[in-house]
Amino acid sequence: MKRLSPESAPAGTPRRPFGPQAPVGIVHLGLGAFHRAHQAVYTQMVDDAGEWGICGATQRSATVVEQLRPQGGLYSVMERGPSQTRLEIIGQIRDVVDGRTETGRLIARLADPAVRVVTLTITEKGYRSGPGGALDRLITGLGARAERDAGPLTVLPCDNLNGNGEVLRDLVRENLSGDLADWVENNVRYPCSMVDRIVPATTDADRAEAGARLGAQDAGLVVAEPFRQWVIQDDFAAGRPAWEKAGAELVADVAPYERRKIRVLNGSHSLLAYLGALRGYRTIAQAASDDDLAQAAWRLIEQDVAPTLASDGLEVLDYGRTVLERFTNPALPHLTTQVAMDGSLKLGPRLLGTIRDARAAGRMPQGAVLGVAAWMVYVGKACQEGVLPLDDPHAQALREAVARPTGLVESLLGLDLVFGPDLRDDQDFRTCLTERVAEVSRQPVVKTA
Ligand SMILES: NC(=O)c1ccc[n+]([C@@H]2O[C@H](COP(=O)([O-])OP(=O)(O)OC[C@H]3O[C@@H](n4cnc5c(N)ncnc54)[C@H](O)[C@@H]3O)[C@@H](O)[C@H]2O)c1
Numbered sequence: 001m002k003r004l005s006p007e008s009a010p011a012g013t014p015r016r017p018f019g020p021q022a023p024v025g026i027v028h029l030g031l032g033a034f035h036r037a038h039q040a041v042y043t044q045m046v047d048d049a050g051e052w053g054i055c056g057a058t059q060r061s062a063t064v065v066e067q068l069r070p071q072g073g074l075y076s077v078m079e080r081g082p083s084q085t086r087l088e089i090i091g092q093i094r095d096v097v098d099g100r101t102e103t104g105r106l107i108a109r110l111a112d113p114a115v116r117v118v119t120l121t122i123t124e125k126g127y128r129s130g131p132g133g134a135l136d137r138l139i140t141g142l143g144a145r146a147e148r149d150a151g152p153l154t155v156l157p158c159d160n161l162n163g164n165g166e167v168l169r170d171l172v173r174e175n176l177s178g179d180l181a182d183w184v185e186n187n188v189r190y191p192c193s194m195v196d197r198i199v200p201a202t203t204d205a206d207r208a209e210a211g212a213r214l215g216a217q218d219a220g221l222v223v224a225e226p227f228r229q230w231v232i233q234d235d236f237a238a239g240r241p242a243w244e245k246a247g248a249e250l251v252a253d254v255a256p257y258e259r260r261k262i263r264v265l266n267g268s269h270s271l272l273a274y275l276g277a278l279r280g281y282r283t284i285a286q287a288a289s290d291d292d293l294a295q296a297a298w299r300l301i302e303q304d305v306a307p308t309l310a311s312d313g314l315e316v317l318d319y320g321r322t323v324l325e326r327f328t329n330p331a332l333p334h335l336t337t338q339v340a341m342d343g344s345l346k347l348g349p350r351l352l353g354t355i356r357d358a359r360a361a362g363r364m365p366q367g368a369v370l371g372v373a374a375w376m377v378y379v380g381k382a383c384q385e386g387v388l389p390l391d392d393p394h395a396q397a398l399r400e401a402v403a404r405p406t407g408l409v410e411s412l413l414g415l416d417l418v419f420g421p422d423l424r425d426d427q428d429f430r431t432c433l434t435e436r437v438a439e440v441s442r443q444p445v446v447k448t449a
């Protein structure tokens with residue numbers, strides 16, 4: 001079967017220049033599945049004048065570059081609803097760069113006056129990357145931009161982190177001094193954004209199905225649910241695409257939206273991922289369709305998370321119901337083990353914020369504590385029995401902790417990279433956590449396929 005390309009694409013696919021000479025207005029760092037199914041889709045919907053083409057950069061592997069370059073940047077998004085599948089071709093990516101081997105090209109793009117927005121989806125761990133990492137490249141790019149006086153820039157992180165704009169701004173500030181720090185302070189903005197669309201890793205079966213529908217092989221395919229949401233702080237240094245025309249919400253303060261999404265959706269996602277994987281469920285849809293687990297997720301949302309969000313003024317319970325309904329979509333096989341990865345970094349924003357707020361209000365958030373317990377048991381089983389994968393940037397520290405003779409709860413609670421002294425010293429929390437860990441451990445672990 002021929003490869004998807006501008007020549008083989010279905011009639012009506014817009015033909016736009018692609019490659020190092022193609023004009024772009026956005027550089028995206030972290031060209032994974034999510035960006036292709038979210039920000040690139042919003043941008044294509046509103047870029048009538050061709051002003052906001054995207055140069056996508058990878059930092060960890062050349063795979064996406066190899067997938068998209070032979071296709072002239074074209075790829076499709078296969079939208080899978082419970083009863084309907086829809087395929088759309090996206091042509092918004094006009095250049096792809098391997099940030100490790102084509103560093104000069106990436107820096108030149110970041111210093112191009114036509115580029116006015118940089119977006120990021122580099123995962124939680126990407127914000128801790130060292131020399132040669134995404135942050136390093138961004139800072140080098142800002143230096144080149146300042147030197148060239150190439151004009152103001154907006155850096156818009158789209159990862160699941162509370163206050164993602166502020167987090168990034170502080171990381172950039174820590175790494176700069178002197179005139180460059182002054183230039184960046186005066187010329188760069190870092191709005192926060194809340195992003196939402198479930199985009200599982202693409203499988204060979206997905207590629208085969210899309211190939212049959214398209215009549216061409218699409219190596220860059222991404223699969224997504226129909227739902228999508230983007231709430232963006234309207235604080236741009238030099239213009240932006242009219243994303244609101246594609247349904248994005250531009251607001252003054254994103255924090256309440258981020259908190260609600262990360263605590264309700266990502267918190268219950270993690271709970272279902274750990275409990276589900278321990279019960280042998282391969283996918284989130286299977287876990288969310290198990291009555292016990294669905295009830296546990298609902299208790300977390302209703303009893304623990306909702307009271308902590310009361311002063312934010314956003315509706316929570318209907319939001320939570322919709323989230324749990326989305327999780328049951330059987331057409332979207334999102335693996336429990338994919339959602340489970342990087343737990344040491346995800347636990348804080350997803351569950352520990354809820355626990356801290358509830359404890360400060362004198363409540364014991366049983367559902368959120370169950371989520372932490374499920375993570376602990378998952379980590380313990382992954383380290384000791386090897387039936388579950390441990391995919392975590394702190395895997396070594398987790399393995400060492402689990403090997404200590406102090407017991408799972410004490411050993412993992414001792415990890416500063418996850419917990420703090422406030423939770424360690426909270427005796428009632430420890431007791432509750434120990435009980436929940438014992439409860440979850442009693443369930444036999446089943447190997448996930
Ligand atoms: N997939 C989703 O459903 C979804 C939904 C909302 C938000 N997000 C956000 O997007 C992020 C990426 O998700 P995805 O589905 O694209 O994953 P993916 O595995 O398809 O891609 C991950 C991307 O992050 C980059 N990356 C990974 N580790 C990095 C590091 N240490 N430094 C720099 N870059 C690094 C990779 O190179 C790749 O481009 C998530 O971590 C999350 O913050 C994802």
Ligand SMILES: O=P(O)(O)OC[C@@H](O)[C@@H](O)[C@H](O)[C@H](O)CO
Nearest residue numbers: 160195196197198199266269339
């Ligand atoms: O992408 P991660 O690894 O940060 O988290 C896994 C999922 O919880 C997450 O991707 C959700 O699907 C997403 O946040 C929905 O918008």
